[in-house]
Amino acid sequence: MNPAQRCADELNRRLFIGQNGLRLGGMALAQLLGREAGAATSPAAVHPALPDLPHFAPKARSVIYLHMNGGPSQIDLWDHKPQLKAWFDKDLPPSVQGGQRLTGMTSKQARFPVAPSQFAFAQHGRCGRWVSELLPHTAKHVDDIALVRSVHTNAINHDPACTFVMTGREVPGFASLGSWLAYGLGSLNNDLPAFVVLTPNWKSKSAAQALFTRMWSSGFLPGKYSGVALRAVGDPVLYIQNPEGVAAPNRRAMLDSLARLNEHRLQQQGDPEIATRIAQYEMAFRMQSSVPELVDLKHESQATLDLYGPDVQRPGSFAASALLARRLVERGVRAVQILHRGWDQHGSLPRDLSLQCQDTDQPIGALLSDLKARGLLDSTLVVWGGEFGRTVYSQGGLTRDNYGRDHHPRNFCMWMAGGGIKGGVDYGETDDFSYNIARDPAHLSDINATILKLCGIDHERLTYKYQGLDARLTGVEKQRPIKAIIA
Numbered sequence: 001m002n003p004a005q006r007c008a009d010e011l012n013r014r015l016f017i018g019q020n021g022l023r024l025g026g027m028a029l030a031q032l033l034g035r036e037a038g039a040a041t042s043p044a045a046v047h048p049a050l051p052d053l054p055h056f057a058p059k060a061r062s063v064i065y066l067h068m069n070g071g072p073s074q075i076d077l078w079d080h081k082p083q084l085k086a087w088f089d090k091d092l093p094p095s096v097q098g099g100q101r102l103t104g105m106t107s108k109q110a111r112f113p114v115a116p117s118q119f120a121f122a123q124h125g126r127c128g129r130w131v132s133e134l135l136p137h138t139a140k141h142v143d144d145i146a147l148v149r150s151v152h153t154n155a156i157n158h159d160p161a162c163t164f165v166m167t168g169r170e171v172p173g174f175a176s177l178g179s180w181l182a183y184g185l186g187s188l189n190n191d192l193p194a195f196v197v198l199t200p201n202w203k204s205k206s207a208a209q210a211l212f213t214r215m216w217s218s219g220f221l222p223g224k225y226s227g228v229a230l231r232a233v234g235d236p237v238l239y240i241q242n243p244e245g246v247a248a249p250n251r252r253a254m255l256d257s258l259a260r261l262n263e264h265r266l267q268q269q270g271d272p273e274i275a276t277r278i279a280q281y282e283m284a285f286r287m288q289s290s291v292p293e294l295v296d297l298k299h300e301s302q303a304t305l306d307l308y309g310p311d312v313q314r315p316g317s318f319a320a321s322a323l324l325a326r327r328l329v330e331r332g333v334r335a336v337q338i339l340h341r342g343w344d345q346h347g348s349l350p351r352d353l354s355l356q357c358q359d360t361d362q363p364i365g366a367l368l369s370d371l372k373a374r375g376l377l378d379s380t381l382v383v384w385g386g387e388f389g390r391t392v393y394s395q396g397g398l399t400r401d402n403y404g405r406d407h408h409p410r411n412f413c414m415w416m417a418g419g420g421i422k423g424g425v426d427y428g429e430t431d432d433f434s435y436n437i438a439r440d441p442a443h444l445s446d447i448n449a450t451i452l453k454l455c456g457i458d459h460e461r462l463t464y465k466y467q468g469l470d471a472r473l474t475g476v477e478k479q480r481p482i483k484a485i486i487a
Contacts, residue, residue: 047187047194047224047334054185054456059420059487060381061188062329063181063451064336066364068356069162070209070343071412073390073405076117076353078413079149079434080130084116084392087433088400092393096433101156105346105395106406112393114433115403118350127424134357137365143424144368144377145417146485150428150437153388153409153444158209158344161387161409166215166337168445168473175219175464177448178335180473181455182225183218184462188332192294195335196328197227198321203355204342211339220466222272227337230295230324232316294327307369309362322363326370329380343386346395347404368417377418381454385414385447392433411437414447420454422487445479453481 075081092112106112121130125142138145155161160170167174175183178195187194197216202208216227266274297305297313300323311317318340325336340360345352364384371377389412390405397403411430417423428440449459452473459479463470 045186046190047182049186050184055458055461056456058454058456060418060454061379062334062336063381063383063455064325064329064367065177065338066382066384067165067337067339068343068360068384068386069211069339069341070158071386071388071390071407072343072356073345073349073353074149074411074413075390075392075405075434076119076349077132077135078147079430080121081116081432081434082121083432084114087114088116089113089398092433092435096431096435098436100410103156103407106391109395113398114392115394115398115405118401125424129424129426134354135361137362140365141368141417144372145415145423146421146425146427147413147415148427148442148447148482148485149411149413149430150439150441151385151412151414151444151447152437152441156388156407156409158387159212162209163212163214165387165444167219168448168475172214173219174471175221175225175473176214176216176227177451177473178216178227178337179218179221179225180452180462181335183221183464184457185334185455187334192328192331192333193228194333195225195227196333196337197229198324198336198338199229200232200318200321200338200340201316202318202340202342203359204352205355206342206345206348206352208341209344211341215339216337220471221464222275294331295324297323304370307366309366311359312363318359319363322367326367326376329376330374345390345404346406348402349404350402371418379419381419381421381451382417383414383451386412388412392435408435410435416450416485420487422485425485427482427484442482443479445474445477446482449474449479450481450485454486
């Protein structure tokens with residue numbers, strides 16, 4: 001018989017009642033008996049690791065990925081180029097530009113005037129790293145940070161570039177970094193998802209690029225490995241509270257009965273998404289108690305709250321998200337992703353970049369301090385970066401007080417700290433204009449390979465069958481972890 005027809009026959013009313021009448025009676029009986037809320041039908045680990053993982057001893061247990069969506073300017077934050085002061089409003093030499101791709105926003109400009117950063121830089125830490133005045137709190141941690149100055153990527157526009165950062169591809173449908181970590185390594189907490197996403201608000205006055213769920217989607221991996229986005233306003237997760245009149249024991253009994261029905265269907269159909277549905281229903285029930293406790297900051301000391309700054313008590317702020325990230329990894333969540341929008345400064349860069357750093361600098365410094373004080377930094381890898389960098393030349397008009405910068409995928413800066421990172425190290429160099437890589441290029445897929453390695457994963461061996469291929473996060477081209485930044 002045709003499988004589709006058999007499935008339809010099995011779902012007709014008479015057959016359904018005939019086959020499941022006793023189960024329905026069991027559901028009613030369970031409701032009346034009100035079984036204990038703690039009864040569990042799930043295995044000991046809701047999100048177990050794959051049997052052969054980790055491939056080797058991990059240096060990091062969890063990852064906190066701080067994504068500055070829009071493309072932060074490396075020239076104004078990390079890539080100090082004091083010699084550019086003499087180039088103010090002079091044309092970028094054609095030999096430096098080298099015929100590289102330009103966006104439609106600047107390709108028609110009559111000239112490309114060099115715009116030196118108007119922000120002062122100073123040296124910090126034992127390593128003597130130059131850091132912008134916009135990042136005084138992060139600068140205190142330079143000896144724990146490995147800075148990669150020579151990151152480059154494939155895409156020049158936000159949507160494909162952001163998709164590439166998180167999935168290793170410019171097109172939708174592929175699994176994100178956090179999903180790969182959840183799939184390979186599982187979670188150390190049965191009451192929270194393995195992968196959690198936070199999308200805080202921002203102070204920048206400019207319009208922000210949209211965020212797409214593909215940045216935390218499981219793609220072709222089973223759906224239970226998708227990131228769970230916690231909301232900033234109202235309940236962190238929709239419908240996390242039981243409806244009025246439904247007690248926890250009743251909810252437990254209903255879910256157990258529903259799980260048996262789904263298990264029966266899974267045995268008939270073999271559809272992995274049914275298994276995902278079972279796991280997600282169970283996780284949702286567990287989150288009814290774990291999530292309210294997670295977001296309740298009343299047990300945090302005043303000293304800790306002060307560390308993160310005045311915005312920490314404001315729901316949806318970057319500061320609140322940074323503190324939640326620490327609380328999540330403290331509870332065994334494998335991957336936390338904070339996506340902060342508003343870093344796309346085509347104009348009014350001095351004003352808007354300052355506002356963005358006001359949002360993020362103190363909380364990031366606090367996060368590193370907090371993790372370190374609690375003994376968590378050694379086991380938590382913190383990653384900071386955007387989808388690309390910005391041009392040395394100004395987009396539109398240039399004055400001493402104001403300028404903008406276009407997208408620049410050829411080189412930009414990212415940094416890592418914590419879990420297995422060699423602090424105080426600089427990797428890669430750029431030319432005098434921060435326009436080309438002068439030494440030690442690092443592709444974004446090399447960054448992802450490094451993250452996986454620090455988590456105990458050989459990026460070439462973590463694969464999943466998709467469209468006849470052994471798909472992996474780092475693609476089919478040869479990539480390598482950046483050994484120089486690994487302790």
